Each structure stands twice: as structure tokens, then as C-alpha cells.
Amino acid sequence: MLSTIIAAFAPANAHAPFLKGEALDKTADVMFWVVLFLVPIVGIAVFWILHIMPEKIAEKRKHPQAKAIQCLCLLSLFFGGLLWPIAWLWAYSKLLCRQAWPTPI
DSSP: OHHHHHHHHSOOOOOOTTOOTHHHHHHHHHHHHIIIIIHHHHHHHHHHHHHHHHHHHHHHTTOTTHHHHHHHHHHHHHTTTSSHHHHHHHHHOSGGGTTTOSSOO
16 A cells, blocks of 8 residues: 555656657757746736726726726736726726716616
């Protein structure tokens, strides 16, 4: 029983039988550059798009406090996204600004 558990967690030899020599080196080089440059750029772009979504929603719905929601979205970028859920809820809510809303609810 103990030997089975040890064998299950023991490191196994890893190899790529379909790549050998120069092909393996070239694939590793390409993967290195992709991970080094492309992944952070895509990650930052997705992070930015998610953080400006409440602002876009507020503009689309003609929210009377769209500029304040935009400010909260920018603040959220600097506070690591902690304020983003509040901006999201605010962009969808009409109850927080009942007096400022131009038409009756």
C-alpha cells in the first residue's frame, strides 16, 4: 500500500517523442517568447476591457451618473479591482439615483 502511494507521487520521466533535437529547441524558444510577451499583453488587455465594462454599460443605458461610474472604474484599476463590483452594480441600478433619473421608474 505504501509503495503504491510513493510510486504515484514519484516523479516520472517526461519526454516529447514527437520532437527531437533542433525541433525541440525551436519549439521551446517560440513558447518562451510567446509566454514572455504575448501572455502579459493579452492579460492586461482582458483586465482593461473588464474594468471599463461598467462604464460602457452606463453610457449605453444613459445613466445620469455615468461620469461617476467612469471615475469609479478608473479608481478600481488602481485598487486592484476591489471597486469594480460596485461600479458594475451601480451601472445596472436605477434605485441609487431615483431622483436624478430623467424618466419615472
